[in-house]
Amino acid sequence: MMRAWMLPILFVLCGSVVSAGMLLRGSAGEAGVVLLMFVLLAGVNSPLIFPRSISAQEAQRRSAVDGRPVVFWRAGCTYCLRLRLRLGRAARRLHWVDIWRDPDGAAVVRAANQGDETVPTVLVAGRPHVNPDAAWVRGQLTSSP
Template identity: 45%
Template structure:
């Protein structure tokens, strides 16, 4: 569980360092604010609730609901999540760092790599899908 927070905590630590070494000038404060916002965006807080792989497959089975495999700190995952706005709650989100079975499923369809976001619609995998395509699936 702690591993999912490492990227955000590292960014927040850099923000604190910038403020501590920047003598509280406006540029240092602005940089720190941007870094804190990035830390929040990259944290698990911004993403819908995590479910495990088995639960996600069951929930998606009869509903044609997309299952999005993601991990914290992934810029492509953040881009996809941000582009979906409120529609993101219509998909099922699985954090591959919290579920080894989910990570294995992602590796299975991505030549052994944990490339995320990987979206399953039914049994078909879409690696790093276009946000416009994803929005269309959630209408």
């Protein structure tokens, strides 16, 4: 759990240090802007921007029932963030599994990627797709029942 928050915490700490230095030099306005930028970076790279993660077992069970894809991701992954942002509201309809929180999810990703934990890996009808295009994933949502 803590591993997913390391990058956002680092952003906030760095922003605080830089802002404190600017405050000491008398640039209060600039310090506020810099701190705000670092806090926004932390928010974008945090697990909060992603829909709630569930276990790999639960995601695969739900996918078997409703036909929606399962997305395996991890916090701090630029490609996962890009997929999430490009999916927009449609992302809420997918089943998301954080591989840093779920060892079974990490095992599924390693099995699909010859031992590598390459994310995002999207499971559609039992077939893995590594770093797919968001438009393709959205299309899989429209074709699911």
